[in-house]
Amino acid sequence: MTLWILLWGWGTVVSLDLISVGQVMIARPLVAGTVAGVILGDPLAGGMVGMLLELFALDVLPVGAVQYPDYGIASVTAAIIAADAPPILGLGLGVAIGLVVAYLGQLAIARVRALNSAEVRRTAPQLDGGDWNVVSRIHRRALGRELVRAAVVAVMGVSVGALVAQHPLITVRGAILLSVVMIGAAIGTAATGAMRLGGRGLGLRWFVLGLLGGLVVVML
Amino acid sequence: MSDLTRTFFRLFLIQASFNYDRMIGIGMAHSMRPLVDEGDALVAGRSAQFFNAHPYMAGVAVGALARAERDDMSEAPVMALRNALVGALGSIGDRLIWAGALPVAAGVGLALAARLDPVVGAVTFLVLYNVVHLTLRWWGLRVGWTYGLQVATVLARGSIKTGLSLAGPLAGITLGVAIPMVANALTADLARAETMGAAVVAGTAIVVSRWVSPSLGGVRFGLVVAGLALIAGAVWA
Numbered sequence: 001m002t003l004w005i006l007l008w009g010w011g012t013v014v015s016l017d018l019i020s021v022g023q024v025m026i027a028r029p030l031v032a033g034t035v036a037g038v039i040l041g042d043p044l045a046g047g048m049v050g051m052l053l054e055l056f057a058l059d060v061l062p063v064g065a066v067q068y069p070d071y072g073i074a075s076v077t078a079a080i081i082a083a084d085a086p087p088i089l090g091l092g093l094g095v096a097i098g099l100v101v102a103y104l105g106q107l108a109i110a111r112v113r114a115l116n117s118a119e120v121r122r123t124a125p126q127l128d129g130g131d132w133n134v135v136s137r138i139h140r141r142a143l144g145r146e147l148v149r150a151a152v153v154a155v156m157g158v159s160v161g162a163l164v165a166q167h168p169l170i171t172v173r174g175a176i177l178l179s180v181v182m183i184g185a186a187i188g189t190a191a192t193g194a195m196r197l198g199g200r201g202l203g204l205r206w207f208v209l210g211l212l213g214g215l216v217v218v219m220l
Numbered sequence: 221m222s223d224l225t226r227t228f229f230r231l232f233l234i235q236a237s238f239n240y241d242r243m244i245g246i247g248m249a250h251s252m253r254p255l256v257d258e259g260d261a262l263v264a265g266r267s268a269q270f271f272n273a274h275p276y277m278a279g280v281a282v283g284a285l286a287r288a289e290r291d292d293m294s295e296a297p298v299m300a301l302r303n304a305l306v307g308a309l310g311s312i313g314d315r316l317i318w319a320g321a322l323p324v325a326a327g328v329g330l331a332l333a334a335r336l337d338p339v340v341g342a343v344t345f346l347v348l349y350n351v352v353h354l355t356l357r358w359w360g361l362r363v364g365w366t367y368g369l370q371v372a373t374v375l376a377r378g379s380i381k382t383g384l385s386l387a388g389p390l391a392g393i394t395l396g397v398a399i400p401m402v403a404n405a406l407t408a409d410l411a412r413a414e415t416m417g418a419a420v421v422a423g424t425a426i427v428v429s430r431w432v433s434p435s436l437g438g439v440r441f442g443l444v445v446a447g448l449a450l451i452a453g454a455v456w457a
Contacts, residue, residue, distance in 0.1 A: 020236040023275060025322070025349050030329050034342040047338020051402050054330055058395065059429075059438035061318045069439050088409045096446035099439050116239035120246065127246075127268045130261030132253060135268050139250040142237035174453025176414065181449040182442065183406045184418035187399065188425020189438035194395040195430065197319055198388065206389040210396020217335075217397065218404045 004158060006039050007076060011154030012147075014072030015105065020146040027072030029053035036079035048087060049078035049094050052182065055190035056099070061197075070105020073150075073157040074098035080161030081168075089172065092179030095186070097164050101157045112149045116142045223254040227286070228361055230254070231279050243272035248282060255286035255365070263289045266298060272306055274313020276356050281305045283364020284371040291368060301369055308375060312384065317356070320387025325349035327394030334398070334405035421445060 010032075018027040026032065030050045037046015053075050060068045078098030082090035119138055120127070126134040170178070198204040234247035249267035256263050267289075273281055281302070288298045325348040333341025363374045374380075403422075407415045425441055 019238065020233065022232050023235070024353065025325075025346065028326065028345065030326065030333060030338070030345055031342045034333075034338045038339070043337075043339055047333055047341070048406065050338060050342070051330060051333055052406060054326060055399075055402060056438045056442055058323065058326060061314070091406075092446075092449070096442070096450075099442045099446065103439055103443070113238055113240060116237055117241045120237075120239045120241045128265050130263065130265035132249075132258055132264045135246060135249045135253070135264060138246050139233075139237045142239075142246070143233065146236055170450070171453060171456075173456050174450065177453045177456070178446060178449045180410065180414045180417045181421050181445045183403075183410075184421025185425050185438070185442045185445050186406075187403050187418070188422035189429060189441060190395070190399055190402075191422070192426050192429040193438070194323070194392060194399065195426075197323060197395070198392040203388045203392045206392035207396045210393035210398075211400060212396075213393070214331075214397040214400035218400050 003039065004162070007036060007080065007158050007161075008151075008154050010036060010039060011073045011076040011157050012150045014076065015070055015150035015153050016146060018068075018070055018072050019109065020143065027070075029057055029071045029075040032072040033075035033079050036076040037083060040079060040083040042079075042083040045082040045085070045087065045090060045094075046075075046079040048091055049082045049098065050075055052091065052095050052186045053078060053098055053102075055186035056095075058190045059193040061193075067106055067110055069099070069102035070109065070153060071102050073105055073153050074102035076154070077101045077157040077161040080158065081165045083165070085165075088179050089175040092177075092182040093164065093168060093170060093175055094161075095182045096178055097160060101153075101160060104156065105153045108149050108153050112142075112145050115145055224283075224361065224365060226254040227251055227282060228279070228358060231275075231282065231357055231361065234278050234282075235275050242268065242270045244275070244278060245269050245271040248278065248285075251278075251282045252286045252289075255283075256289045260289075262295070266295065266302075269302070271302065273309035274317060276317055276353060277309040277313035277360055279357050279361035280309055280364040280371060280375070283361045283366075284368055285364075287365050287368035293369065297369055301371075304372070308372075312375065312380065315384050316380075316387055317353070320383070320391055321349060321352040323391035324387075324394045325352075327391070327398040330398040331394075331401050334401040 014027040014032040033050025034047045037043040053071055057071045078094035081094035081097055123134050194207050198207045230251040234244055234251055237246040245268055248271045252267050325345050329341040329345025332344050364371050367374055407418055
């Protein structure tokens with residue numbers, strides 16, 4: 001029981017860190033997945049799903065009001081599924097289910113933002129009139145909504161993870177195939193993100209130079 | 221705890237009340253509150269208006285606007301500064317952090333996780349990233365509070381320009397090095413044919429995401445191929 005409470009707590013914390021509280025990047029999959037793996041007693045499995053989901057996460061720059069998937073809780077879910085499973089069997093299934101959770105988390109964030117907007121519109125006269133107490137109240141209530149959202153999304157992620165880990169409902173061949181395509185999709189997604197980051201000119205050349213360097217390191 | 225320190229800690233929650241009407245405007249006002257005259261309703265009204273910026277750079281605006289209000293500047297220059305900082309702080313922060321420090325730290329963390337140990341990679345990522353993050357947050361609040369309406373002169377300094385010009389190339393080269401290393405670690409347990417299959421999917425992802433449907437995004441592409449793999453796996457069995 002303590003294990004699941006720890007995972008739920010960690011899932012809630014990383015879901016909050018994603019945008020609202022701190023943004024110290026413990027929500028990044030590399031961190032969220034590895035720590036979930038440590039909690040589960042299988043840091044390698046957590047690290048593997050963390051690396052894979054981190055590649056997906058490199059596709060999205062959290063610029064402005066962009067909505068991004070909740071990769072933190074997704075990593076916790078994926079680590080639960082991958083922990084103690086043979087590496088190549090749990091990896092793809094964990095990450096695929098993690099992506100679904102990440103997307104649902106993204107929808108929950110949009111819902112909370114819409115609720116915040118409704119409250120701001122409702123209290124616009126007091127805000128424009130300069131009532132500090134209304135400012136603080138809106139901020140506190142929005143923080144409360146975020147806490148509830150993160151806790152609910154974490155419950156969902158941990159429950160789904162536990163359920164799929166116990167009843168994978170997938171053949172060995174299917175699990176291998178899923179791992180192969182998820183690894184390929186993640187690498188392709190990260191490469192596209194990096195190319196987008198570099199643009200067309202000099203930045204792209206730096207990326208290609210890095211790729212060559214990385215290939216040399218791999219071959220050594 | 222000084223008022224500036226209280227504001228610094230409040231900056232970590234600046235996006236908690238993010239909304240589509242005023243973006244981080246409410247969070248800005250909440251962060252500024254320890255630094256301004258709470259008896260002045262006009263200040264409160266102005267502070268909670270629309271504002272958006274990179275969350276780490278918002279401290280520059282919080283400090284500068286609070287200083288201007290504390291110095292009893294009239295509404296016109298305060299609102300002019302507020303409007304001018306929206307675009308500038310968003311652009312600088314996005315390029316410096318989201319397109320610079322974050323991919324660089326992630327690239328280093330991924331490379332170390334793939335080569336050494338995931339825990340080493342994760343810890344290195346967190347330390348590297350947060351040295352930049354926390355320094356920028358504190359520096360931003362301090363220069364804003366020190367320079368007030370003149371804060372634009374600081375943002376135009378050479379050190380910021382140097383950082384902006386280095387961010388993109390550093391991110392590109394770091395991710396370039398990290399991706400093959402991670403790919404190598406992830407495919408270590410795969411048979412040769414399976415590795416080739418992963419390479420084909422990776423190539424397809426690049427073509428689809430870059431040229432065929434750039435708006436698709438990594439998650440949706442991943443979900444589509446996962447669905448196809450599950451169907452293929454069921455048929456294959």
